[in-house]
Amino acid sequence: MLNSNAFRKAISKIAIIGIAVIVIIAGLGAYLYYTQYSIPNLKSSLVYAYVSDFPDLDPSIAFEDEQVILANMYEALVFYNASNTNNPLTPWLATSWSHSPDGLEWTFNLRKGVLFHDGSELKASSVKSAIERTIRMGLGAAYIWDAVKEIQAVDDYTVKFVLDYPAPLAQIASSQYGAWITGPSTPSNDTQATEWFNQGKDSGTGPYMIEKYEAGFQVVLAKFDKYWKGWSGNHVEKVLVKSVRDPTARLQAIKAGEADITLDLPVDYLEELKTNENVRIISVPSYRNLLGMINTKQAYTDNVLIRQAISYAFPYDAVVKNVMQEYATQSRGPIPVGMLGHFEDLTQYTYNLEKAKQLLSQAGYPNGGFTLTLTYTSGDELEKQVAELYKAELEKLGITLEIKEMTTKAKYALARGDPTQAQHILLFYWWPTYITPYDFLYSLFHTEKKVIFNFAYYYNSTYDDLIDTASQLEGTDLNKALQLYRQAQEQVVEDATSLFILDMDTIMIANKKVHNFNPNSAYTEVVFFYDVWVEA
Amino acid sequence: MNKLTLSKETKITLKLIKRDKLAMLSLLIITFFIIVSIFAPFIVPYPSQGEGLPVPEKRFLPPSFENPFGTDYLGRDVLSRVIFGARISLFVGIFVVCVAIIIGVPLGLIAGYFGGKVDDVLMRITDVFLSFPSLLFAIALVATLGPGLFNAMISLSITWWPWYARLARAQAVTIKEQPYILASQVIGVKGLTIVFRHLLPNALTPIIVQGTMDMSSAILAEAGLSFIGLGAQAPSPEWGLMVSTGRIYLLNYWWFPVFPGLAIFLVALAFNLFGDSLRDVLDPKSRKAGGQM
Structure with a gap:
């Protein structure tokens, strides 16, 4: 028969050894996890310290700095790639377009399989009602559509614009104001819709949706899972756009690494930043x-x-x-x-x-x-x-x-x-x-x-x-x-x-860990968050 | 009062001031600033820059032998501008206080001496002025008159005079019971003559003290108005305006806002200390009471 005292000692010895083994394994595991087996190259979020706030988030009305947010939540029919001077107009929601010889009829073929944030598919009827809403309200940049007499949804994926007088409609459709395509979840009453948008709701097809909106302070954008370009490759999943009016505060934020991207610092600050190893200055x-x-x-x-x-x-x-x-x-x-x-x-x-x-x-x-x-x-x-x-x-x-x-x-x-x-x-x-x-x-x-x-x-x-x-x-x-x-x-x-x-x-200042960031002159101060990625 | 007693009093006053080291120091600072501002165009290194001529290729040079206080956002020598600024600030201080005294003191003396309905009417008017926070009142006045150095000075004077009216009234009320005033009344001297010939000289001491101390407040208030854009306008070398313009450059080019700020600080401090000492010296009562007011 075992001495109960000896038994107890044995048990405690086993326990001690057991604990030691667990600690060693855990330590080793953690060590391996954080060195060899971790993927340290991606940060999933980004902070953009912007200058002002966004007074009107209604895409049909917005006419100040809201494109900074809207261009990431909505898309237009045509994208204007300013760096390609010979052929700047590139497909976005429309895959191709053509016009009659007299320039009075423009036909856009829509991309298939594009989903709005509410899950419904992009159809010609949505494009028609989105642009008609902008024209009907007649606010902000609505005048860009002045030439438009009628918009026809020829079939689900074809939209035709009939004009009163010739106008460069493909260029107009790439506008950073008044050309965003809103979806069917937009409330049908126009003024109610404006209120709805300004509560931080959206109805776009873009890669991000508003997660949190604090008017005058900040906007948190989160990725839209079913974005038509998909999420494989390197992307940021969450974006914080902060309104920081004071240039000194923006300078401090970018220096301290609290912001990944900022802009509009007095040129007299740039000399100092040029020597800073963590940031780069991008000017276009x-x-x-x-x-x-x-x-x-x-x-x-x-x-x-x-x-x-x-x-x-x-x-x-x-x-x-x-x-x-x-x-x-x-x-x-x-x-x-x-x-x-x-x-x-x-x-x-x-x-x-x-x-x-x-x-x-x-x-x-x-x-x-x-x-x-x-x-x-x-x-x-x-x-x-x-x-x-x-x-x-x-x-x-x-x-x-x-x-x-x-x-x-x-x-x-x-x-x-x-x-x-x-x-x-x-x-x-x-x-x-x-x-x-x-x-x-x-x-x-x-x-x-x-x-x-x-x-x-x-x-x-x-x-x-x-x-x-x-x-x-x-x-x-x-x-x-x-x-x-x-x-x-x-x-x-x-x-x-x-x-x-x-x-x-446009002088933008980005942390060196921000990659693939190429400002586009046609979209003022916009960072297309989907394109950039951030090293951890 | 005859000449002999006056000079005797002055002698005592001077002696007391000389004994007070702080008073001497502040007097020295004030004299320095006054001399410097009078001879500004002759002593500054770059007179035209002091008045506002930009030199764009020399922006934001740090302090050096050539530019002891560095240069500002338009390449102008900060030292020259600070010295030119002394002219404005001292002038503003003197102007505001003098106008306030010229308006306030006679009204206060009249109110105090005549009493009754005159007193009531005049004092209620001053009460109305006093019931506004003074800087806010000045801001409101400048906003209606339009921004500018002269308008800022006018509005500050308008907000300042009631204090002197009160002070002068209190003096008049005490002094009018003095035997020499009663004697004047008895021999039939007219009221206003008594006020200006006999009351005024005897009521001046606390007013001078108050005026000296208010110089610093006036300079500060004007610098404040300029700081928020309601006072002097660019390219004036006004100190408050310079601090305001330089504020956003503080982190990178500290010399631009710091030196004018330092000048405001020095002058305001000097006037305040000198006013304090002057009060101690001129008013035996408060001297004993340990300088409270």
Whole structure:
């Protein structure tokens, strides 16, 4: 018979050995798991520290910065690949398209097997009702569809657009505003639908859906399992888009690794970031330019000689080199560099005070002696620096520049009042809704019954005819259209309707662990999260 | 009062101030800033930059022998601008306090001396002004007048005078019972003459003390207004405006906002300390009470 004491000892010995073995195995296992057998190359989430919030998530209305979110939840019929300048239009929800010779009928063949987030399939009827909703509501960028007379669902996978007048519909369908295809889960009442969207709901076909929406602060996107491109390969599954207004905070976030991607840091911060091993700076042409619209109806600047004189007095080189540190180029006419309709040999004003003085003498003001006002948006560092540099130059001509810092609202309120009482020069940026020269040339200088964005108050019927004709030819005879656009641009440059200051770059800053990130100039500040992947 | 007693008093005052090391130091700082601001165009390294001429190719140079305080976002020498800024800040301080005294003190003395309905009306008006938080009131005024240095000074003066009216009234109420005032009344001197010939000189001491201390508050308030964009406008070298513009560059180019900030700090501190000492010296009562007010 065993001594019970010895028995107990034996048991405890076994227990001790057993525990030791388990600990060793577990330790070894963990060690192997975390070294040899783990797959350490993928991180499933990404943080994008964005500048502003997203005031309106209704894809039919959104007309500010919402494309940053919407382009990841929705898709359009056509994708505009800005890096492929020869053939930028590529299939997206439509696999192919064609138009009648007169450009009045456009047929799009839809991709099969595309699912909306509610599980229903993409059909021609959804495309029809989505675009009809945008047109019916008539808000935001709805005007891009102005040419459309009728939309027909020919069969489940064919949509036909009948137009009133010719228009480049494939380009229009690739717009970053007002062209997103919404699905059948959209509430049928239009205003209720807007509310529904702004609660953080969506009805797209894109790779991501909103998981959590905190208006004004952040949006959490999660992957849509049944996305038509599938999820094999490297992708991020969750994305946090945070609104971080303060550039210093964005700089800190990217430096500390709290954000994987951010943008719009003052160029003066970039020098420091260049030496940072963890981040890289990606700069692409943004199709966005900085303009100083010159009032053609106000005293002094109603004289074209004075407008030309002050165009020659702008310190273009100093701004490009010293303020922008070459992250921008001097504009050549209203269409930004890299975009359809930009011409490298268009007339350009240079900094030339002699020439400016000569023009002022011709105008009868050899020694200046008058005051011009300039308005800019408060908080915009670049506009502020540009304004102050310009003031110093005009002073050399004897012209006093009164700089007024205003909120966007106040600036536009003044500019949209009586032109003869408005500012002389207004600084602002323009970027296209969809990629066409017409967007710039129409919005900025086409005759307007009521002032919207033509802050030059430039009314010239020859110019209007030129660009209207060009726009109608764009879909059918692009070369002819470009020729007319060129003529129109020469006209506004000669008339000095604006200071054509800078063509901006989009400067995005990404952690080096973010791969396959290629900003697309046609979709402003959008990160196509599906394409990028993040190293762990 | 005859000349002899005045100079004797002044002598005592000067002696006491000389004994107070802190007062001397602050006086030194104030004098330094005053001299520097008077001769600004002759002593700064780059006068045209001080007034706002940009030098775009020299942006954000760190402090060096050429630019002791570095350069700002338009390549201007920060030292030159800080020195030019001293002119603005000191002028603003003096202007605001003087206007406030010129408006407030006579009203206060009249109210205090005549009493009755005059007192009631004048004091209720000052109460109305005093019932607004002063900086908020100034902001509201500038917002209606339009942003600008001069408008900022006007609005600060408007929010400041009621304090002096109160102070002067309190003085008048005590002094008007003094025998020499009663004597003047008896020989038939007119009310207003008494107020300005006899009350005013004798009520000045606490007002000067208050004025000196308010210099710092006025400079700070104006810098605050400029900071939020309601005061001086670019390219003015106003200190508050410089701090405001430089704020976003603090992490990378600290010298741009730090030096004007330091200047505000020094001047405000100097005026405050000097005001304190002056009060101790001029007012024996508070000297004994250990400087409370």
